[in-house]
């Protein structure tokens with residue numbers, strides 16, 4: 001996510017914490033047991049991006065020098081830190097077609113360039129979403145949903161950015177952005193690794209960053225997704241890659257949920273297609289960020305995605321436990337697109 005939006009998001013994080021504390025039952029409509037509710041509420045700590053957390057190491061968060069020159073491996077370009085913070089760097093122009101202005105710069109202060117948060121190739125980061133390869137009609141539908149506050153506004157920090165963005169977006173720009181991203185080939189950039197223990201991490205610039213002292217902790221029922229190289233992430237490089245640590249056995253269990261179904265839920269493949277490649281206007285899931293996928297599953301489960309098109313998903317996830325959501329997100333993220 002671009003630094004420009006960070007303050008607003010940090011404030012919104014508090015709103016989300018209060019929402020969960022004060023409204024646990026409203027969140028669960030038709031859900032099963034209380035313990036499941038508590039488990040899903042607890043998942044907020046790792047699935048929804050936060051700017052920082054108390055006691056997190058601060059050395060890495062020191063204010064960068066705005067005049068410092070920044071490079072990323074493989075690019076011939078150089079930007080100052082200030083340019084990275086205030087504009088959208090284009091490290092690898094050869095990797096994508098010419099960008100419409102709405103993607104590369106936006107029209108500040110009303111709308112920010114999509115590339116700043118979704119990367120200029122639309123590959124996305126865990127706190128946003130991959131737009132590359134999404135069906136055009138699905139993109140238009142979701143923008144309408146954001147405008148109508150049908151995707152969880154006022155609950156989750158980072159969720160507050162898109163409704164504002166969508167409302168500011170001119171019709172012609174929306175068409176240009178939808179064309180650009182729907183035609184872009186999605187290249188998965190997340191390696192999904194099963195493990196019982198993970199590096200200890202803290203939130204930094206809306207992503208989980210390893211503490212850097214080698215300390216590890218138990219993964220438990222979580223997904224911990226972290227940039228392979230934090231400098232690439234901080235430089236907004238569109239060649240950034242991520243590692244998603246997932247629980248042992250989750251990929252195989254997720255495969256069963258996707259292809260055979262559990263607890264009477266339909267198979268994911270019956271709607272999202274073989275190997276979760278997407279069908280018609282139903283979005284592809286293969287190779288996308290497991291954190292993004294599980295966050296959306298939680299939002300469906302909490303009844304927070306309320307546009308009419310989301311109804312089948314709300315019914316689907318009402319039958320699944322948090323462990324199922326994690327397993328199927330791990331499986332989907334591990335597929336090739």
Ligand code: HEC
Pocket residue numbers: 001002005102103111112113114115116117118127128129130131134138139142143151158159161162165169177178283295296
């Ligand atoms: C300031 C950051 C920011 C900017 C700028 C931004 N987005 Fe987003 N966008 C987000 C976040 C965060 C999400 C994920 C919301 C969630 O978790 O549900 C998102 C999600 C989306 C989704 C939903 C994807 C899906 O798979 O359902 C679409 C579509 C989208 N954005 C389109 C755009 C377009 C088009 C632009 C440019 C006009 C844009 N965004 C600019 C932050 C941003």
Ligand code: HEC
Pocket residue numbers: 129141257258265266267268269270271272282283285292293294296297305307309310312313316328329332
């Ligand atoms: C009955 C059809 C159906 C089934 C079964 C189904 N889905 Fe979906 N799914 C949809 C539709 C339709 C959407 C788009 C929702 C919208 O338009 O807002 C969607 C959206 C999603 C999204 C949001 C994608 C994004 O980019 O934001 C995720 C994640 C998802 N489904 C995961 C799953 C998983 C995992 C399963 C199996 C456990 C599953 N779905 C089963 C129809 C289905």
